[in-house]
Amino acid sequence: MQKWSVGVRPKEYETKTVEDVYNTVEEVDTKEYEDPDYFYDELGRVRRTEKRMAKKVPMIATPPPIPPPMTPTHIAIHNPKNSTSKRWKIAxxxxxxxxxxVFILATILSFFFFVSSASSFQKESYGLPRPSMESSLLSKRSDMEITPNHLLTLLITKRKICILEAASGDEMKSRDAFSLDHIESARLIFHSNMSHxxxxxxxxxxxxxxxxQGIDNDCHIIVYDRGQMIWSAYTVWIFKLFGHQKVSLLSGGYLGWKTHQARSGQYKTEQGDAPGKPRQGDxxxxxxxxxxxxxxxxxxxxxxxxFDVVDAQTKxxxxxxxQGALYGHIKGARNIPVDAVYDWAVGQWKAADHLKGLFNNNALSLRKPVIVxxxxSLRSAMVxxxxxxxxxxxKIYFGGWPEWVVRAPDGLKVIGTTSES
Structure with missing residues (x-):
């Protein structure tokens, strides 16, 4: 049992303050015997101590406020492969x-090398004809004209072709001639179907x-006439005017086909009108x-x-x-009549060298378009x-001299034997 001292509280009931904990003053032990003098003296000291301590506010540590519960926004997953994947992506x-x-650099270097090579090649080949222009010209010639032998090959191989016989100005006579004989599978086309x-x-x-007539966009149109050539040339121009991409003129026309037929039965002709109504073309x-x-x-x-201007009328x-009308020409035009480009005696176009010299003599340039x-418009179609x-x-000026003589100013037309200034 714990011994109590008079006027002294047990230690476990003392209220300790910060100053008491860190008090460096040594306390005096209480006497174990009853000494009146000591008792009163000690009692006074204790009371003074209590008064002094009553003035002190004990420090009670206030705990911090409890934070609100946290809601997780994402889940951190530890992936050891993530860093490796990022490194591979960067690489x-x-x-x-x-x-x-490297590719762009190589392309630039190749371009400069090609340009330098091309320029050096042009310097070395200066004055020589260009193969590209020559091949383009040959291609245009082959598209413009087709021989009877070539047409026979297309018929035998069953290519997609449309053969048209261009009628003359006399439709009844042309119809009768077509019924008597015409190239196999051909159809008759009249001038009134194309022009008014x-x-x-x-x-x-x-x-x-x-x-x-069963004509499609992709068929090869081959046109011929009975030897005049003027009607078939106009038909070719009309198809070109209305946007067909592949139109050819049969060299020699019907007479040329018959000449080949005399040597070989493969160059077939047939009688009667054209076969039944063809399917609708596109x-x-x-x-x-x-x-x-x-x-x-x-x-x-x-x-x-x-433009250079060419007059296709007779001289x-x-x-x-x-005689018979008011003739003349547009001021500044060159005269190239049909007889200069087509040989009526043999039914053939003049040779390419002859045509080249003819056009050069009339000061026509390949770099300048030509108005005919x-x-x-029939004779101009041949030229x-x-x-x-x-x-x-x-380019064909379809109004021609009849329109020009009526509408043009007097100073731009040459009438009669008046010479140009």
């Missing part, structure tokens, strides 16, 4: 960028007619302004001189000495065909 991107840079009074029909009207007509020109364009050309008509005109076959860019 792949770096390699791709490097390869791309020298003016081409509307594209939709021609499209409707072409489809009724030809889609358009307007090709690269082969045609109007009055306003020709009038403007008298000021800017962007007498060109000079205005022919006559009185009905246009010869020009195109020779590599020139020809």
């Amino acid at each position: 792949c991107v770096s390699a791709t960028v490097t390869l791309l840079a 009074a020298g003016v081409p029909v509307h594209p939709l009207q021609f499209q409707r007619f072409a489809r009724s 030809f889609l007509a358009s307007w090709n302004d690269s082969v045609i020109i109007t009055y306003d364009d020709v009038l403007l050309n008298t000021e800017i001189d962007n 007498e008509e060109f000079l205005g000495t022919a 005109y006559c009185s009905t 246009w065909w010869a020009l195109t076959r020779s590599g020139y860019n020809g």
Whole structure:
């Protein structure tokens, strides 16, 4: 049992403060016996100590506030492969960028090398003809004209071709001749199906007619006539005008085919009208302004001189000495009549060298487009065909001299025997 001292609290009931914990004053033990003097003296000291301690506020540590519960926003998953994957991605991107840079550099170097090589090649080959231009010209010639032998090959191999016989101005006579004999599988096309009074029909009207003849966009159209060549050349121009991409003229026409037939029975002809109504074609007509020109364009050309002008009339008509009408020509035009490009005696076009010399003598340049005109567009179509076959860019002025003599200013037309200034 714990011994109590008079006037002294047990130690476990003392309220300790910070000053008591860190008190360095040594306390005096209480006497174990009852000494009156000591008792009163000690009692006074204890009371003074209690008063002093009553003034002190014990320090009670206040705990911090409890934080609110935290809601996890993501889950951290430890993936040991993640760092390795990132390194591989960085390596792949770096390699791709490097390869791309090397490729671009190699392309630039190759380009400069090619340019330098091409320029040196041009210097070495200066003055020589360009093979590309030659091959392009040969390709254009082969597209413009087809021989009877070539046509026979297309028939035997059953290629997709459409053979058309161009009728003359006399439709009844042309129909009778066609019924008596014509090239196998050919169909007859009349001038009225293509033109009215020298003016081409509307594209939709021609499209409707072409489809009724079973003509498609991708078929190879081959045109011939009975030897005049003027009607077939005009038909070729009309198909070019309305946007067909592959049209050829049969060399020698019907007479040339018959000449080959006399030597071989493979060059077949047939009698009667064309076979039954063909299937409906899918030809889609358009307007090709690269082969045609109007009055306003020709009038403007008298000021800017962007085109050479060729008159396809006869020499007498060109000079205005022919009888029966008011003949003449556009001021500044060169006269190249049909007889100069086609040999009527043998039924063949003049040789390429002859045509080249003819056009050069008339100061025609391959770099300059050519306007061709006559009185009905028929003769101008023949000269246009010869020009195109020779590599020139020809355009037909379909109004021709009849329109020019009426609409053009007097100073831009030469009538009669008046000489140009």
